Amino acid sequence: MTLDTKTWDELREIAARYPEARSGLLPMLHLVQSVEGRVTPEGIEACAEVLGISAAEVNGVATFYTMYKRKPVGDYHVGVCTNTLCAVMGGDLIFERLKDHLDVGNDETTPEEEGRRSITLEHIECNAACDYAPVMMVNWEFMDNQTPESAVQVVDDLRAGNEVHSTRGPRLCTWREAERVLAGFPDDRADEGPAAGEPSLVGLKIARERGWTAGGTYGSRASDEGESK
Amino acid sequence: MADTLTPVLTDNWDVERSWTLASYEERGGYAALDTAFAMAPDDVINAVKESGLRGRGGAGFPTGMKWGFIPQDNPKPKYLVVNADESEPGTCKDTPLMLASPHTLVEGVIISSYAIRANTAFIYVRGEILHVIRRLQRAVQEAYLAGHLGKNIHGSGFDLDLIVHAGAGAYICGEETALLEGLEGRRGQPRLRPPFPAVAGLYASPTVINNVESIASVPSIIANGAAWFAGMGTEKSNGYGIFSLSGHVTRPGQYEAPLGITLRELIDLAGGMREGHELKFWTPGGSSTPLLTPEHLDVPLDFESVGAAGSMLGTRALQLFDETTCVVRAVLRWTEFYKHESCGKCTPCREGTWWLTQTLAKLEKGEGSESDLDLLLDQCDNILGRSFCALGDGATSPISSSIQHFRDEYLAHLSHGGCPFDPAASTAFAPAGATA
Secondary structure, three states: OOOOHHHHHHHHHHHOOOOOHHHHHHHHHHHHHHHHOOOOHHHHHHHHHHHOOOHHHHHHHHOOOOOOOOOOOOOEEEEEEOOHHHHHHHHHHHHHHHHHHHOOOOOEEOOOEOOEOOEEEEEEOOOOOHHHOOOEEEOOEEEOOOOHHHHHHHHHHHHHOOOOEOOOOOEOOOHHHHHHHHOOOOOOOOOOOOOOOHHHHHHHHHHHHHOOOOOOOOOOHHHHHOOOO | OOOOOOOOOOOOOOOOOOOOHHHHHHOOOOHHHHHHHOOOHHHHHHHHHHHOOEOOOOOOOEHHHHHHOOOOOOOOOOEEEEEEOOOOOOOOOHHHHHHHOHHHHHHHHHHHHHHHOOOEEEEEEOOOOHHHHHHHHHHHHHHHHOOOOEOOHHHOOOOEEEEEEEOOOOHHHHOHHHHHHHHOOOOOOOOOOOOOHHHHOHHHOOEEEEEHHHHHHHHHHHHHOHHHHHOOEOOOOEOEEEEEEEEOEOOOEEEEEEOOOOHHHHHHHOOOEOOOOOEEEEEOOOOOOOOEOHHHOOOOOOHHHHHHOOOOOOOOEEEEEEOOOOHHHHHHHHHHHHHHHOOOOOHHHHHHHHHHHHHHHHHHOOOOOOHHHHHHHHHHHHHOOOOOOHHHHHHHHHHHHHHHHHHHHHHHHHHHOOOOOOHHHHOOOOOOOOOO
């Protein structure tokens, strides 16, 4: 067993959040990835032991969900949306360019090199940001409105260790740090980044300009005029 | 007559630090909670019934009626589960809502839990939207500290715990019983119904599962009244909803409007299709809703009218494609998605989505023959209505509708010996005036 005491304690802590412990399995596997860099046999055994189920049952779950990786993931996970809308808007060309630039195929990782960070490249499905197409995700943070050139710049900066910010979120952390947040251990960076990007606000902006409202006191401009508390 | 756009859920998205408790409370947030606590839980259910709110996750089932199905004489605990697994291709409304105003959802969760008498609630959020998860985690933490969650909320005697649960990548978990499996730490495969979740859902206990936007609409209904909500929209599709425009339109983005607005009006508000191009086909509510064409521009976007036009309102995910887009390429890519996301539980979907992909891929390369179109439709017939859940049904929608509207374009691939379109012309970064 390579997992340290802290990880064992945190796995138990996750299980204890739920009315029934097994509900903790998905976040527990996220925690395993944050510590181990992938879902390892040791991590599977640990989840099984904490939950009192078989390793085969844990394995069955770990192999069902696409965010769980059996091969080591690099410092950064770069996902290019190639579902229809993003693909048509340029996602296919972005993905081709990055494969070529990084010299890796889908779901492959750049080699470990002294002084450089590694990147795992994958094409992903719709990530609920279609109004920002074409979309790329780094460690599941939004990189909106990409071009092949901007995507190359992002991965070059990541590999060089330069600071990169999500277009609608915080300064990018590593994939392992991201997985820890998904396990339910916040990193205290919720306040970084904007409330919304421009496309999220287009309709609201027009409504403001034309004086359109829904009426009522909740959730309308009326609340700004003191009609509610 | 309501205004053309009616910002309610989106109304605070342009406010400084709108995601914080301070910002939300400054605009009257969490006041609807006290209004609800002054009502009997059944009266809250009745108010939501009278508002006419129908599920915003795609199916359009009346929300208040769903709550009324919870057997209150069942001694087991009741649960509320919010479906925040937004993954239907084209759908991008819940994600910006939770990013900009997570407290709207949290307030809705508290009122809804009070109504169905649940003391534990969950937000099942897809794992691939990290910053949204950060904002939800923070909002829940803030709500506990402010006494909006926990024991004896606002002195009402009502207790509620709220758990933010991150998924791990599975479109199928948007299906409510598959979501419950995921929440129970299992492979996300749908359950046989009956029993329905209202009777035996999470941990075999009575459970309500609602979409983010449905739950987020509840505080406004309680604060402004059912009549206010029902006064917007059309006869059987009441209220407002977020319409998400994406693709080849000048200003893609979120437009919150009464149900019944038309795509023509929305495209007009969005500055028209991108310059020099015209609309070719669109989805009204994600890739699982049959494709429509410019002849449907004036269809009122409500549940009944879109249904009558041969499609479904779905999630109001309006993906717009202009004449540079190859419909066969678009449909093949969606089909590959369904194949990838099929959970494998039932044969028609597990095997059928592979068959569909093979047949389509051949056509896209200009191989095969015209009879392959009939083969495709036959394959669709063997999946639609024969699958365990709606994923298989959804997989057939783009295929059968595209063959109905664009049969000639499939044939052009055969006569051309491949795709006649230039994929570069359809990109967002194509030079102006590029043609296919």
